[in-house]
Amino acid sequence: MDQMTTTDLWAGAVREIIAAGRRMDRFGWVPATAGNISRRLPDGRIAITRSGGHKGLLAADGVIEVATDGRAVHPGDRPSAETLLHCQLYAHDPAIGAVLHGHSVASTVLSMMAADGAIVLADYEVQKVFAGQTTHEARVRVPVFDNDQDIARLCTVVAPDLGRMPAGYVIRGHGVYVWGDTxxxxxxxxxxxxxLLACELEKRKLGR
Ligand SMILES: CSC[C@@H](O)[C@@H](O)C(=O)COP(=O)(O)O
Ligand SMILES: [Zn+2]
Structure with missing residues (x-):
């Protein structure tokens, strides 16, 4: 791959991450410095948000490169505190090309109330947005994992569920992780x- 092509690939990934951050911010899902966003390039490089910036106000220098073990490729760069959760997903499935993490009100509140380690979504038409879901009559289980500031340890808790989370997962009192090929x-x-989490929160406020 020539130099021009690798530069273009990087620039494309950065543009996508910046646009994703703006979109997440419009919905109020990345308050203050919350959230992180990454993109795996076709050549295997991983672009991820720098730690501590506002994800709705990203510029190109807010995106840095990490290796598959989560370490910054360029000395001095400080990648997202939660980089290992992104790397875990990329290592698990070579088809995954993007990972998003946000801190919405609904995911934060519902996960704090979740019993049995999951939020279960049922009877919603929009469940069909998730791969493999063809009817509102199915039940979509969204695992809830206890929050942990030790992200390597959190990865070991998430690991057994990899490959069976059609809708992503939620960290308790913290936020969601979702991913996709693009x-x-x-x-x-x-x-x-x-x-769906916002609907569920509204339903529970109505006592349903
Ligand atoms: C504003 S506190 C949120 C952080 O602790 C963390 O959970 C988060 O989502 C953002 O961390 P970052 O290191 O910027 O990727
Ligand atoms: Zn977070």
């Missing part, structure tokens, strides 16, 4: 999941 697919899944 950024557009990941954003569609995020929008679908957040819509």
């Amino acid at each position: 950024m557009d697919v990941a954003l569609a899944r995020l929008e679908g999941l957040e819509f």
